[in-house]
Amino acid sequence: MDAGLAGLIGALGGGLIGAAGASAAALIAFRGARYQVNRQTEATREQWLRQIRRDLYIGFITACRACFEHGRDTVNERSRQVDAAKVADWREAAKAVSVAYRALELEAPAPLVRLAGEVVKRNGPSFAVMEAAGAGADNTLSPEDLRQANLRNGEFYVLTAEFVEECRTSLHSEEPIHPQRWTPL
Numbered sequence: 038m039d040a041g042l043a044g045l046i047g048a049l050g051g052g053l054i055g056a057a058g059a060s061a062a063a064l065i066a067f068r069g070a071r072y073q074v075n076r077q078t079e080a081t082r083e084q085w086l087r088q089i090r091r092d093l094y095i096g097f098i099t100a101c102r103a104c105f106e107h108g109r110d111t112v113n114e115r116s117r118q119v120d121a122a123k124v125a126d127w128r129e130a131a132k133a134v135s136v137a138y139r140a141l142e143l144e145a146p147a148p149l150v151r152l153a154g155e156v157v158k159r160n161g162p163s164f165a166v167m168e169a170a171g172a173g174a175d176n177t178l179s180p181e182d183l184r185q186a187n188l189r190n191g192e193f194y195v196l197t198a199e200f201v202e203e204c205r206t207s208l209h210s211e212e213p214i215h216p217q218r219w220t221p222l
Contacts, residue, residue, distance in 0.1 A: 094141075096137045104133070146207060
């Protein structure tokens, strides 16, 4: 074999090996870049989802606190008198809690949705309070009805406080937030 031909074959072989190495390096670099883009996209989405959830939690908690205040202000403790206008306001505040809950159902994690559902079950005036505020009623609660109304509102307050703690834990957790129905591509 001629030296020139051997040099040409060697150069072609070296070129092919170099091209294969460059291709492999480019593929590795591409995969690394793709991995980085995926992580950044995931982090951005997680931050966005945390903000959405934070806003939903704030709306629900604000509605709960307003509902609690209406409940606290509706019944005069000494006279056991129920203010019918305040009962109507309390019922409206309870509806606002229910609306905020429906928004939570879409984005919040299942354990928080369950806890919020327990909060919603205890919001608003009891039947005895609504009955005392009704037309033709004397607007007075019995001592037992007053005790039950206060107990119900107290449970509502405690559950709301538990919900706040769970929200705080959820938002500040080190674990990644996973949307309810989102799958990565």
